[in-house]
Amino acid sequence: MKGEVKKPAVLDWSAFLGLGIKESVSDFHCVEGWSVLECRWQGVPFVSLSEHIKPNREAKFVGFNCHDGYTTSLPLDVALDDDVILACKLNEKWLDSDLGGPVRLIVPKKYAYKSAMWIKIIEFIKTDRLGYWESRGYSNTANPWRNDRWARITEEHKA
Ligand SMILES: Nc1nc2c(c(=O)[nH]1)N[C@H]1C(S)=C(S)[C@@H](COP(=O)(O)O)O[C@H]1N2
Ligand SMILES: [Mo]
Numbered sequence: 001m002k003g004e005v006k007k008p009a010v011l012d013w014s015a016f017l018g019l020g021i022k023e024s025v026s027d028f029h030c031v032e033g034w035s036v037l038e039c040r041w042q043g044v045p046f047v048s049l050s051e052h053i054k055p056n057r058e059a060k061f062v063g064f065n066c067h068d069g070y071t072t073s074l075p076l077d078v079a080l081d082d083d084v085i086l087a088c089k090l091n092e093k094w095l096d097s098d099l100g101g102p103v104r105l106i107v108p109k110k111y112a113y114k115s116a117m118w119i120k121i122i123e124f125i126k127t128d129r130l131g132y133w134e135s136r137g138y139s140n141t142a143n144p145w146r147n148d149r150w151a152r153i154t155e156e157h158k159a
Contacts, residue, residue, distance in 0.1 A: 026108030072131030
């Protein structure tokens with residue numbers, strides 16, 4: 001974890017787990033149209049990570065870099081929502097790599113492309129950086145209840 005933070009940190013597995021495991025039950029929505037309901041994710045809440053590294057006041061966004069080269073980002077206030085979790089278990093079972101293990105992000109209120117798998121680096125940044133899908137036309141707000149799948153459509157419909 002690095003960037004606009006007071007205490008950059010490299011967390012090994014036990015340090016990560018030491019931040020405290022909680023459960024977050026949520027449904028999972030992909031832009032392609034499918035959803036998986038009632039997933040019980042266990043992991044470290046993003047808030048706990050954030051308290052650990054102490055973001056500077058300039059930090060407004062969080063960028064996620066994954067082991068497969070995938071990237072995505074969230075506004076810091078969205079990432080600090082209490083249901084956002086760095087999951088290492090699903091329904092009490094350690095996450096296999098095909099589910100994004102050892103550690104993946106879960107952002108229940110957003111489309112699944114925000115839920116980055118195989119998290120490698122978390123960077124607190126001043127200005128947003130469009131991620132893999134976001135730079136290919138998908139909505140950067142990714143709100144499944146407003147159905148904002150495509151950036152252009154959302155811009156036109158912003159209330
Ligand atoms: N690292 C990484 N994370 C990723 C992706 C990816 O390609 N690489 N795809 C995203 C997309 S588009 C979806 S729908 C979900 C799929 O997660 P699942 O396979 O657990 O359902 O992961 C998201 N996170
Ligand atoms: Mo997706």
